[in-house]
Amino acid sequence: MPAAPQFQSDFLRNFAARGAYYQCSADADLDALMQKERVTAYIGFDATAPSLHVGHALQIMTLRRLQQAGHKPIVLIGGGTTKVGDPSFRNEARPLLSEEQIDANKASIRRAFEKFLTFGDGPSDAIMVDNAEWLDKLEYVSFLREIGRHFSINRMLTMDSVKAKIDNDLPFSFLEFNYSIMQAYDFVELYRRYGCRLQSSGSDQWGNIVSGIDLGRRVENQQFFALTTPLLTTSSGAKMGKTAAGAVWLNPDMCSPYDYWQFWRNTEDSDVGRFLRLFTELPLDEIARLESLQGAELNDAKKILANAATALAHGSDTAGAAAETARRAFEEGASAEGLPTITATLPDGILNLAVAAGLASSNSEARKLIANNGLKLNDATVSDPKLTVDASALNGDGVLKLTSGKKKHVLVKPA
RNA sequence: GGGGGAAUGUCCCGAGCGGCAAAGGGGGCGGAUUGUAAAUCCGCUGGCUAUGCCUUCGUAGGUUCGAGUCCUACUUCCCCCA
Numbered sequence: 001m002p003a004a005p006q007f008q009s010d011f012l013r014n015f016a017a018r019g020a021y022y023q024c025s026a027d028a029d030l031d032a033l034m035q036k037e038r039v040t041a042y043i044g045f046d047a048t049a050p051s052l053h054v055g056h057a058l059q060i061m062t063l064r065r066l067q068q069a070g071h072k073p074i075v076l077i078g079g080g081t082t083k084v085g086d087p088s089f090r091n092e093a094r095p096l097l098s099e100e101q102i103d104a105n106k107a108s109i110r111r112a113f114e115k116f117l118t119f120g121d122g123p124s125d126a127i128m129v130d131n132a133e134w135l136d137k138l139e140y141v142s143f144l145r146e147i148g149r150h151f152s153i154n155r156m157l158t159m160d161s162v163k164a165k166i167d168n169d170l171p172f173s174f175l176e177f178n179y180s181i182m183q184a185y186d187f188v189e190l191y192r193r194y195g196c197r198l199q200s201s202g203s204d205q206w207g208n209i210v211s212g213i214d215l216g217r218r219v220e221n222q223q224f225f226a227l228t229t230p231l232l233t234t235s236s237g238a239k240m241g242k243t244a245a246g247a248v249w250l251n252p253d254m255c256s257p258y259d260y261w262q263f264w265r266n267t268e269d270s271d272v273g274r275f276l277r278l279f280t281e282l283p284l285d286e287i288a289r290l291e292s293l294q295g296a297e298l299n300d301a302k303k304i305l306a307n308a309a310t311a312l313a314h315g316s317d318t319a320g321a322a323a324e325t326a327r328r329a330f331e332e333g334a335s336a337e338g339l340p341t342i343t344a345t346l347p348d349g350i351l352n353l354a355v356a357a358g359l360a361s362s363n364s365e366a367r368k369l370i371a372n373n374g375l376k377l378n379d380a381t382v383s384d385p386k387l388t389v390d391a392s393a394l395n396g397d398g399v400l401k402l403t404s405g406k407k408k409h410v411l412v413k414p415a
Numbered sequence: 416g417g418g419g420g421a422a423u424g425u426c427c428c429g430a431g432c433g434g435c436a437a438a439g440g441g442g443g444c445g446g447a448u449u450g451u452a453a454a455u456c457c458g459c460u461g462g463c464u465a466u467g468c469c470u471u472c473g474u475a476g477g478u479u480c481g482a483g484u485c486c487u488a489c490u491u492c493c494c495c496c497a
Contacts, residue, residue, distance in 0.1 A: 235453080262451080265451065266451060266452075267452075268452055268453060269450095269452050269453065270452085270453075271452095272452090295450075296449095296450040296452090297450090298450080298452075299450060299451080299452080302450095302451085302452080326451085329451095330451060360444095362461090362462065362463090363462085363463075363464095364461080364462060364463075365444085365459095365460085368444085368445080368459055368460075369444080369445065369459090371445090371458090371459080372444085372445040372446060372458065372459060373445075373446060374444075374445040374446070374459095375445090404444085404445080405444075405445060405446090406445095406451070407451055
């Protein structure tokens with residue numbers, strides 16, 4: 001990561017101090033602009049899934065910090081670009097999503113932003129825009145004449161994301177090739193509509209953003225800016241936001257606040273400080289103190305991280321409840337209310353229950369789990385895959401607890 | 416348009432003389448150890464009403480007692496020539 005310059009503007013100074021700065025197209029100019037006036041900035045999110053996930057959290061935090069510093073954030077939903085599919089650094093073309101699917105995804109994604117940003121008509125209120133609004137209406141020939149003529153194939157072929165495809169003999173269709181043109185055009189369109197001059201994103205989008213900057217200079221004679229964040233991996237190299245169950249989603253119906261809290265609670269030691277800076281709003285000196293804790297004491301810092309990050313995404317009451325559930329489940333070993341809960345008809349076989357609880361994806365997998373001593377019923381290891389569970393397993397609260405491994409607890413309630 | 420190559424275990428990469436539920440990785444899961452961490456070691460990693468049965472190697476046919484492996488056609492991708 002390049003060293004961040006010394007910034008004067010509130011936003012950039014804070015952005016860099018928290019470790020979110022990776023690269024900027026014109027540091028000094030942007031810094032000056034941000035001191036002088038309210039800057040309108042956008043980040044684009046494609047609607048490829050029904051929810052954003054933790055991997056997007058850094059971008060959302062960027063918008064939030066822009067807003068807090070008095071600038072105007074635009075959330076651009078890629079309703080149009082999703083139809084084309086971003087090929088950047090992917091080995092395979094994304095399967096094309098149907099329009100109905102994209103529409104459903106768009107509707108579902110929007111909700112997550114409302115927790116992080118204040119939307120409205122005020123000068124620094126956030127707005128949400130869908131690029132399908134203009135991309136869907138484009139006319140091919142006039143678009144080529146107005147916009148396409150500014151793109152040099154020679155130059156596009158040298159972009160890292162494109163070059164990687166070509167060097168590795170990977171399929172690369174004309175459709176995908178157009179993605180970065182669409183994204184560049186978005187930037188210009190947002191400038192025309194809202195005076196937007198800054199695009200931020202993860203560093204993998206650098207090439208696409210720079211295309212937009214070039215286009216802005218050519219068709220609008222205006223200086224646009226790029227500001228990117230580092231691509232996040234955990235210290236051991238894993239992709240941010242992937243866990244056992246898959247992605248850590250921001251929508252509570254796809255990842256419960258309890259699981260979201262657990263995700264942050266399980267942060268690796270060496271990531272605690274970095275994540276506190278990036279994903280919370282705790283003061284930096286407080287973070288420095290937490291980060292310096294040694295050994296098991298770091299667990300306290302992880303709880304603070306989990307509380308703060310969950311509060312941003314789901315509200316502080318919800319975060320507190322998740323913390324309390326975790327405390328009772330892990331520190332007291334209790335079948336704490338608030339753990340993921342399913343209902344089932346008893347009596348039932350242990351295999352069925354394990355599958356119903358999501359602890360195994362098939363009966364075979366449940367058998368293997370039992371064979372490896374990985375399944376517990378009310379904290380007692382299950383050894384017989386033929387075990388039938390009836391009402392006598394229910395505890396005082398009328399539930400029973402199934403556990404896979406050491407951390408995954410699910411409560412079963414009789415129907 | 417002509418010629419050559421590729422597609423493998425529904426996560427990825429990848430080996431595979433006609434006897435194959437298919438080598439080896441990565442990833443994931445579980446166990447030991449631990450601090451709900453990392454590292455390390457060990458086990459598991461297609462499904463089922465389970466010492467057996469069923470379904471898998473791009474798609475559809477064919478040869479064969481038997482096909483991921485051989486033949487034909489098709490689909491998609493890559494490379495070279497035009």
